[in-house]
Amino acid sequence: MIKVTVWNENLHEKESQEVRTVYPDGIHGCIAGFLKDDPEIVVRTATLDMPEHGLTKEVIDDTDVLIWWGHMGHHLVSDEIVERVYEAVLKGMGLIVLHSGHKSKILMKLMGTTCDLKWRDGDRERVWTVLPGHPIAKGVPEHFELNVEEMYGEPFLVPNPDEVVFMGWFRGGEVFRSGLCYRRGLGRIFYFQPGHETNPTYHNPWVRLIIRNAVHWAEPVKRISELGCPNPASLEGLE
Amino acid sequence: MIKVTVWNENLHEKESQEVRTVYPDGIHGCIAGFLKDDPEIVVRTATLDMPEHGLTKEVIDDTDVLIWWGHMGHHLVSDEIVERVYEAVLKGMGLIVLHSGHKSKILMKLMGTTCDLKWRDGDRERVWTVLPGHPIAKGVPEHFELNVEEMYGEPFLVPNPDEVVFMGWFRGGEVFRSGLCYRRGLGRIFYFQPGHETNPTYHNPWVRLIIRNAVHWAEPVKRISELGCPNPASLEGLE
Amino acid sequence: MIKVTVWNENLHEKESQEVRTVYPDGIHGCIAGFLKDDPEIVVRTATLDMPEHGLTKEVIDDTDVLIWWGHMGHHLVSDEIVERVYEAVLKGMGLIVLHSGHKSKILMKLMGTTCDLKWRDGDRERVWTVLPGHPIAKGVPEHFELNVEEMYGEPFLVPNPDEVVFMGWFRGGEVFRSGLCYRRGLGRIFYFQPGHETNPTYHNPWVRLIIRNAVHWAEPVKRISELGCPNPASLEGLE
Amino acid sequence: MIKVTVWNENLHEKESQEVRTVYPDGIHGCIAGFLKDDPEIVVRTATLDMPEHGLTKEVIDDTDVLIWWGHMGHHLVSDEIVERVYEAVLKGMGLIVLHSGHKSKILMKLMGTTCDLKWRDGDRERVWTVLPGHPIAKGVPEHFELNVEEMYGEPFLVPNPDEVVFMGWFRGGEVFRSGLCYRRGLGRIFYFQPGHETNPTYHNPWVRLIIRNAVHWAEPVKRISELGCPNPASLEGLE
Numbered sequence: 001m002i003k004v005t006v007w008n009e010n011l012h013e014k015e016s017q018e019v020r021t022v023y024p025d026g027i028h029g030c031i032a033g034f035l036k037d038d039p040e041i042v043v044r045t046a047t048l049d050m051p052e053h054g055l056t057k058e059v060i061d062d063t064d065v066l067i068w069w070g071h072m073g074h075h076l077v078s079d080e081i082v083e084r085v086y087e088a089v090l091k092g093m094g095l096i097v098l099h100s101g102h103k104s105k106i107l108m109k110l111m112g113t114t115c116d117l118k119w120r121d122g123d124r125e126r127v128w129t130v131l132p133g134h135p136i137a138k139g140v141p142e143h144f145e146l147n148v149e150e151m152y153g154e155p156f157l158v159p160n161p162d163e164v165v166f167m168g169w170f171r172g173g174e175v176f177r178s179g180l181c182y183r184r185g186l187g188r189i190f191y192f193q194p195g196h197e198t199n200p201t202y203h204n205p206w207v208r209l210i211i212r213n214a215v216h217w218a219e220p221v222k223r224i225s226e227l228g229c230p231n232p233a234s235l236e237g238l239e
Numbered sequence: 240m241i242k243v244t245v246w247n248e249n250l251h252e253k254e255s256q257e258v259r260t261v262y263p264d265g266i267h268g269c270i271a272g273f274l275k276d277d278p279e280i281v282v283r284t285a286t287l288d289m290p291e292h293g294l295t296k297e298v299i300d301d302t303d304v305l306i307w308w309g310h311m312g313h314h315l316v317s318d319e320i321v322e323r324v325y326e327a328v329l330k331g332m333g334l335i336v337l338h339s340g341h342k343s344k345i346l347m348k349l350m351g352t353t354c355d356l357k358w359r360d361g362d363r364e365r366v367w368t369v370l371p372g373h374p375i376a377k378g379v380p381e382h383f384e385l386n387v388e389e390m391y392g393e394p395f396l397v398p399n400p401d402e403v404v405f406m407g408w409f410r411g412g413e414v415f416r417s418g419l420c421y422r423r424g425l426g427r428i429f430y431f432q433p434g435h436e437t438n439p440t441y442h443n444p445w446v447r448l449i450i451r452n453a454v455h456w457a458e459p460v461k462r463i464s465e466l467g468c469p470n471p472a473s474l475e476g477l478e
Numbered sequence: 479m480i481k482v483t484v485w486n487e488n489l490h491e492k493e494s495q496e497v498r499t500v501y502p503d504g505i506h507g508c509i510a511g512f513l514k515d516d517p518e519i520v521v522r523t524a525t526l527d528m529p530e531h532g533l534t535k536e537v538i539d540d541t542d543v544l545i546w547w548g549h550m551g552h553h554l555v556s557d558e559i560v561e562r563v564y565e566a567v568l569k570g571m572g573l574i575v576l577h578s579g580h581k582s583k584i585l586m587k588l589m590g591t592t593c594d595l596k597w598r599d600g601d602r603e604r605v606w607t608v609l610p611g612h613p614i615a616k617g618v619p620e621h622f623e624l625n626v627e628e629m630y631g632e633p634f635l636v637p638n639p640d641e642v643v644f645m646g647w648f649r650g651g652e653v654f655r656s657g658l659c660y661r662r663g664l665g666r667i668f669y670f671q672p673g674h675e676t677n678p679t680y681h682n683p684w685v686r687l688i689i690r691n692a693v694h695w696a697e698p699v700k701r702i703s704e705l706g707c708p709n710p711a712s713l714e715g716l717e
Numbered sequence: 718m719i720k721v722t723v724w725n726e727n728l729h730e731k732e733s734q735e736v737r738t739v740y741p742d743g744i745h746g747c748i749a750g751f752l753k754d755d756p757e758i759v760v761r762t763a764t765l766d767m768p769e770h771g772l773t774k775e776v777i778d779d780t781d782v783l784i785w786w787g788h789m790g791h792h793l794v795s796d797e798i799v800e801r802v803y804e805a806v807l808k809g810m811g812l813i814v815l816h817s818g819h820k821s822k823i824l825m826k827l828m829g830t831t832c833d834l835k836w837r838d839g840d841r842e843r844v845w846t847v848l849p850g851h852p853i854a855k856g857v858p859e860h861f862e863l864n865v866e867e868m869y870g871e872p873f874l875v876p877n878p879d880e881v882v883f884m885g886w887f888r889g890g891e892v893f894r895s896g897l898c899y900r901r902g903l904g905r906i907f908y909f910q911p912g913h914e915t916n917p918t919y920h921n922p923w924v925r926l927i928i929r930n931a932v933h934w935a936e937p938v939k940r941i942s943e944l945g946c947p948n949p950a951s952l953e954g955l956e
Contacts (some may be wrong), residue, residue: 016571028502039358039472042481055937069757083252088832089875099559102922103946109829110828110829110830111829112827112828112829112876112901113807113827113901113902114902114944116944116945116946117946118947118948118949119946119947119948120949120954122953126764128392128394128413128414129393129394130393130394130395130416131394131661131730132394132700132702132851133570133661133663133664133665133666133698133699133700134699135699137699137700138699138700141393143716151954152368154367154369154406155367155368155369155370155371156369157807157902157944158400158901159899159900159901160639160827161880162877163640164397164403164807167393167396167406167414167416168414168956169409169412169413169414170408171717171954171956172954172955173365173408173954173955173956174367174408174793174955175367175406175407175408175414175483175547175953176573177369177406177892182876183609183611183641183831183874183876183877184830185611186610186611186888187611195417196607221611221612221613221616222610222611222615224610225808227831227833227874228833229820229833229834229835229836230835230836231835231836231837232705232835232837236603237620237837237840237887237889237890238889238890238891238892239649239888239889239890250550295650329591329592329635331850339598342707348590349590349591350555350590351587351588351589351590351637351662352568352588352662352663352707353568353635353663355705355707356710357707357708357709357710358708359715362715363612365955370900371903371939371941372809372900372902372903372904372905372937372938372939373938374938376938376939377938377939382955390715396568396663396705398590398637398660398661398662399640399661401638401879401880402879402900410713410715410717410956411715411716411717412714412715412716413716414717421637422593422637422638422848422850422880423590423591423637424635424850425850426848426850427850437504437549459850460850460851460852460854460855461850461854461855462847463849466592466635468581468593468594468595468596468597469596469597470596470597470598471596471598476598476601476629476648476649476650476651476652477651477652477843477860478649478650478651478888528949545862595739604890606870606871606891606892607871607872608871608872608873608894609872610872620872631845632845632846632847632884633845633846633848633849633859636845636878641877642881645871645884646892646896647886647887647890647892648886651843651886652845652886653845653884653885653886653892655847655884693777
């Protein structure tokens with residue numbers, strides 16, 4: 001069983017009837033809902049307003065893959081929790097960052113860049129599968145459309161990805177590396193661009209399949225308990 | 240001085256008045272022409288119908304960067320010349336492959352894949368600079384348009400590029416990794432997608448700048464004279 | 479079930495009593511033997527002297543992961559079979575190339591380089607796990623020793639690997655990138671350096687675990703039936 | 718002219734006669750000294766005890782490539798200066814981090830990992846050139862020895878490097894990726910492992926050549942003045 005925690009700042013949902021109409025259970029509730037259909041996944045949710053944002057040491061230690069959705073509340077996430085998630089990723093926990101999470105403290109910290117991009121609300125996107133043999137692309141068609149999605153455009157200020165699985169075409173004339181894989185320490189990270197809060201993106205079957213595939217891909221191979229710089233100084237070396 | 244050889248199959252030019260109108264001196268003549276404006280570059284041309292396709296051992300040994308344009312005559316290029324170019328790249332010579340050269344014997348051999356892609360003639364392309372800090376992007380704007388260019392679409396069956404410098408957006412709805420960098424042995428390879436024979440692509444100032452930048456980027460750091468698997472068997476090792 | 483075919487040229491075994499003593503069932507028999515212990519793997523073997531080297535179309539179509547051991551008989555492998563394996567990898571089949579297989583026609587074709595390296599027989603190697611979070615490193619210790627192994631030394635003339643999982647230290651003073659991952663088309667490729675024919679390397683439990691892990695890692699996500707450059711020319715594009 | 722600033726915490730030099738004997742002008746003085754021999758380089762130095770650690774906005778704006786040596790004083794570097802250097806790199810400034818700088822705030826921030834490694838003082842190292850065609854390896858032999866150098870061993874907790882130019886062999890039995898290239902934003906980063914404060918490593922001619930080559934490699938292609946997420950919202954897009 002893969003233990004997934006879906007984290008959402010859950011702020012737009014409180015402020016906007018429009019968002020609540022699309023996601024009556026919140027974005028986290030929607031994502032948790034479709035992941036539950038996978039018999040190999042168990043899922044919990046956590047939100048910004050919970051104690052320690054719902055990401056206590058116990059929750060993180062019990063999480064194989066963390067999914068992150070944030071936007072207007074990035075600055076409200078405490079540095080202590082960011083540090084906790086950061087170390088958990090380096091020790092092996094998987095992390096899936098969605099859409100506006102590109103400017104989350106945790107993604108910027110793990111990327112080592114600002115993750116800046118261009119954006120424009122209310123465009124149409126066609127997602128192209130660039131690496132059809134990748135596990136996250138399993139069962140995903142060569143391309144699919146999102147009738148309304150926020151445009152995110154290049155240049156995207158991230159490190160050279162280990163793998164570019166998806167690329168996005170926007171009607172307004174831009175392109176974007178939409179699905180990116182990274183390894184940091186023992187953990188795997190997947191960034192996926194679609195998912196603006198007012199659009200029904202997380203109801204799209206292909207988006208759901210991609211996130212589900214990403215959970216399986218990001219499952220830890222191994223978790224370690226400590227980071228550090230060991231000095232086997234008392235030894236003469238191995239020889 | 241960087242010694243450049245521009246190779247062109249020069250077949251469309253012989254068959255088609257349309258192509259001759261766009262490139263009265265051939266595609267090779269056009270490219271050689273604008274490269275000559277760079278005082279650090281000396282340039283010669285070579286074509287399929289010359290003895291040894293104009294790529295004798297002497298020419299290759301005297302070439303720092305080889306530019307390749309081919310399409311309908313890929314199968315007419317002799318395997319012996321392909322092997323000569325292949326070894327020269329591994330020993331340090333730079334190689335720039337343009338447009339339909341994606342299916343040339345030499346690129347497929349160096350990539351280890353078929354370099355298949357989707358295509359459709361007569362679209363409009365917008366080229367995006369994804370890595371603005373890359374030497375090949377020096378002076379190139381964030382994006383520029385080619386009013387008529389052949390669509391090349393993903394998935395592009397090539398190895399994971401060392402660097403994706405440019406990406407293409409097509410009016411018809413596709414995306415493409417349009418400017419790709421590879422290192423093979425001591426040589427550097429740049430593949431650049433624009434340049435259909437009936438379109439005035441090589442008259443575009445940004446395309447010209449990109450090819451010129453690529454020549455500088457692909458200049459050999461070092462040339463070696465031999466490949467091989469040395470066996471320092473008579474030694475006890477270095478220790 | 480993962481269907482594995484272990485291919486071996488099986489020439490040293492015929493010529494040398496020393497090799498037969500280490501591998502009485504041949505290197506292929508030894509590898510097939512320990513893979514059979516994995517309940518998720520079914521395994522067959524194939525050798526150079528069989529019709530079509532044992533790699534008929536039917537066998538390749540029925541193979542998920544092909545393991546390759548060759549050395550003195552590289553030139554005896556027919557180009558037709560190499561082409562068959564090459565296309566199968568691009569269409570999704572996994573490939574694991576062992577030790578002296580670095581100079582096999584199939585690896586050189588898929589890498590696009592000569593795969594040259596330095597070598598010296600009869601050294602001691604310590605294999606280091608560089609990426610402990612990688613699936614192929616699952617359960618493998620931080621380092622382990624091979625008391626007698628052939629030294630393979632840098633520079634190793636291969637493309638920049640997608641992932642370097644293991645590195646080798648040699649008593650004689652050399653280093654080597656010993657475990658390398660590549661993706662070519664839809665297929666995954668793992669190259670692993672240890673395994674000289676006169677050494678009991680494939681009896682080492684860590685080497686066995688690494689090969690077993692690599693089989694699971696290289697299992698196809700998807701197999702396609704055709705390669706090619708589709709031209710949806712009759713369409714106006716997707717827009 | 719390439720404007721280089723050599724930064725050194727300059728703490729060991731104050732505390733230890735042993736270090737002063739090896740580096741009477743400080744490590745920064747030694748490095749600045751040999752870089753001055755390059756007619757294309759102008760060099761200044763800066764140290765921890767200077768106002769703003771010598772890295773004022775004016776200095777950073779006037780620096781093309783920053784060289785960083787730190788060890789016992791990593792925690793004494795102010796976060797404000799780290800942020801200034803970080804942004805300068807993303808905007809195009811080159812950065813060369815030496816030896817124990819692997820645990821500097823600036824490298825950890827740009828890598829997005831802890832940069833942990835193994836270490837043991839007082840070993841012998843042989844540096845191998847893995848990418849002989851790389852600009853940083855220009856003129857560097859296939860391998861060279863450092864009779865006394867601190868062992869740094871794998872696993873090295875850094876992101877997958879864009880390029881591994883050098884690898885280190887240690888007499889005590891370890892290996893290390895010793896020369897690593899990264900691109901972050903518009904800036905280039907080179908990490909180079911040799912250089913313990915009590916060893917005469919920066920007097921070694923090959924080490925000097927490598928650092929000099931790295932300065933040329935890291936020279937900015939372009940500097941931008943602003944980072945950010947532009948919203949061309951008033952536009953209908955480019956189409």
